[in-house]
Amino acid sequence: MKKNQKVVIYGSVLSLLIATSLFVYTVYASNMLSYLSSDPKACINCHTMNSAYATWEKSSHKNVAGCIDCHLPVGDAIAKYQAKAIDGWNHSVAFTLNTYKNNIQIGEDGASRVQANCVRCHASENATLKINADKYHNVEEGSLENSRKCWECHKYVPHGKVRSLISTPYNLGIKEQMK
Template sequence: MERNKIVVYGSILSFLIAVGLFGYTVYASKMLSYLSSDPKACINCHTMNSAYATWSKSSHKNVASCVDCHLPVGDVVAKYKAKAIDGWNHSVAFTMNTYENNIDISEDGANRVQANCIRCHGDLTSQMGANAKNYHSGDEYSLNSDRKCWDCHKFTPHGKVRSLTSTPYSIGVKERMK
């Protein structure tokens, strides 16, 4: 009987320790902030400071947040699925330090951004599609080609600096926001 009590109390204690560690992880990582649409959530991890700093000085700051460009719009399930996949990939890369100074967007992420560029700038892109045959030769300028909007608009909205170590004034961006 004594042995059963020890096993039960040990199990309860182990469970409470696991719950406590999970709670601390949620708190320390600001995990719940990633459920929001607040751009500040993107700089919880210091490696996103340059992306935040360049976006905060761009023309897109007043019309689009990070999630407006980088996540599916209109489908809540697709949005949170993309957030979960990106969050997992980011946390693994940052924890294991497997990312480069120049962070490259994934193919899935690039497709989402492209779809959102076309969604927001639909009037312009439809006009470009209608006029493409008049002003461009070949498929290379077609809206259905593999080209992305940022092939021409390279500096929108994150500027021309892509390195985590070379964006001016991005160090300490969190401290300036407090």
């Protein structure tokens, strides 16, 4: 084997080892594997979600619904992990580049998923709403999903009145409380 070939082979192996090491470190440092779970604690790997977690933890939904039960599609594993991947990518870009505001707003796609899950979980209440739709809702074609969003009236469910990085009481140190 010629000297140039050895240099190329060693350089390639070294580059591969460095790339693999950086990838493993990134997986470890970002707690990447925790995002594959359904544990709400995975959502507070980023400090920006502390207030959302702290307010949910004190809500009536804590014992019946976790983050993914409301924020991701239910029933279709492919759709769930696709939404999880897209949201994860968008969150990591926004958090890394610091392009988010202290009071995080849900996007249109996320809002439609949350609305669909509200309607799904509260089916018995939805039947009552359909009966009284002329008084409270603008129901199009018998579907509440196309009308007003549930949180337009139920603003404080399940995340409380104040949802901001700097204003939610007791949101700082939430990770330390869970140890």
